[in-house]
Amino acid sequence: MEELIYKLKEEIIDVLNLEGMKPEDIDENAPLFGEGLGLDSIDALELIVLMEKNYGIKLKNANEGKEIFKSIHVMAEYINEHKTK
Amino acid sequence: MSSMENYEAIAAGDSRLRLYPKHWGIPEPFFASLFDENTAFLHRVSRQGKALSRMESIAVTAAELAIEQAGIDASTKEVLFVLSTTKGNVELLAEPHCDDPSAVYLWHSAQMIAGHFGNPNTPIVVSNACISGCAAQLTAFNMLQYSDKYKHIVVIGAEVLSKFIISGFQSFKALSPERCKPFDAKRCGLNLGEAAAAIVYGRCENPDTLPDGTIILEAGAICNDANHISGPSRTGEGLLRAIHRTTEGFDTNRIAFINAHGTATLYNDDMESVAINRAGMQDIPVNSLKGYYGHTLGAAGVMEVILSSIALQKHRILPSMGSENPGTAHPLNVCLQHSTTTGDAFLKLISGFGGSNAALLFSLKKEKQVTGDRLQVTDDKIRGSNSWEQIAKYHLTPDPCNLSLNIDEQLTQQYRNIGINYPKFFKMDRLCKAGFLGAEVLLKDLIDDEKNNDDWGIILMNSASSLDNDRRFQQTIAEDDYFPSPSIFVYTLANIVTGEIAIRHKIGGETSFYVMPEFDEELMTELIAQSFNANPKLTYILCGWVDVDHGQHEVRMFLCRKNVETSRREDEET
16 A cells, blocks of 8 residues: 555656645545645546546546545555556 | 528527537537537638648638639628637647648638638738638728728638547536536536638628618627636626726617626636626627537637527527526526517626637618718728837747757746746646736836726737647647646637736736737737727737747737827817
């Protein structure tokens, strides 16, 4: 799980262009949206693409992302449970 | 089909929306209105013998009908062509061995279209995302009102769909899996559509001489939300200000209906309901025509104005197909059935990516109508360039001392040199980064970012529109690696650069984007003068050229300020 969390942090920094951030800078329990990393609605859509492209997880409804993207930790747990690649 | 044939079809309840289960190699099904590929007018050859693209073909077909109906000679210098389109021939990016590399440039399409009619003027392309069609009409309106250069302006809105556009909207989760339901409580997204429509605008020398039934563009305005590059403002702020500016001094009891944008996305329709309620117009009937043709992007503002104009001439209000049980953030008087009206005006609303909103007000010329001062356009004093002045300029081109750096490194270096902290900069595409940097340098110490700057506007132009980023998006929809990226797609509209600058500096005035083959200083000067004249509350315009193409960037931005003293003196003399 620790390995997945670190990899996920690297992928998010890369795909969301979080300039100047390192995986160590991100608290995996902090909220991704609003406070925390301060991501917005377009970032959420990009995370949906990341899940499909890297882990073979296709969300049927974008609203499902609200629960899954609560934090890196929650996201990693979901990926661990549902990944197909 | 002619405008009247289209009107009669939708009045009879015909919708062109169909389900496309597997089209253009797109894995997911989608609802849309597409032209039948066998239709002859999709594959035209220009009068010069050049093959026209799908978009150029339908644009020429629509313009031919409009020009014939208007009875004008479009081959003279007194006629100008204005093309409204968001993506032009973007589908050609999927064909790397295209015969003519310039065919994907929007200005090239405009030249092909105007050239077909033998027109000698350089046509103008308005590419302002979904409000392009209305923005193009407002450009024509201002040019006719504040300049005597042209007698007629042919405004064409044209858009064709492709894997590029559909996949992008799908990545945005914006498309409805069923027919769209504008303003309905159960609406769940938009449908897209292909269309071309054209209007010939002429200056009104004397309104009394116009035949009864003539549709008159009374006023219009563009205002930016300065809120988000893709999400509508929750407060409807920009649209509300556009409505206020457009209807100021007009008896709103005359408005028969509001033809809203009504895309059927949750947030757009809610935003319109907020703005309409805040404007106190919630009792005026509201309709959306998206249930008939879908959202036709750059064509929408032109086509919907034509259909609404015919409805007004017939004293009818068209129902909003797809609306069954209206349910928006604030209640609206949504038209569910055909109805008649005694009103003699309608208000067109439209909003789009980049935070832009537009409102246009049209009226019907009636016998013995008191037309008022608003139509006396030829009596308006045309103010010269001494009513405003350029107060600053900024040029950014590849640094000859640092040619070892690529464009991304150069833009990042420039950002670091300015010494600001704006993490969103790194999410922008290169076009936005280039424009953003120019704005930072020019506006520093001049603009108060803590307050709403509704007296500021932005007018930019370039040659490549968003092609630099379009090529990046094209890579995300390859057959064997199909993962369309929403964060790249959102920047496949040239006007997003104006939206990014507006958000950064809370600029709430007009934001417009034009596409020309090269920087046209004369046109830019005209556009600035016309915008200052059209909006007395506008004090500053950030303007110029921001272009990024094939790894090269060029920024030539200027800041212009209205000369209050000169304007006041001219008003007194008048």
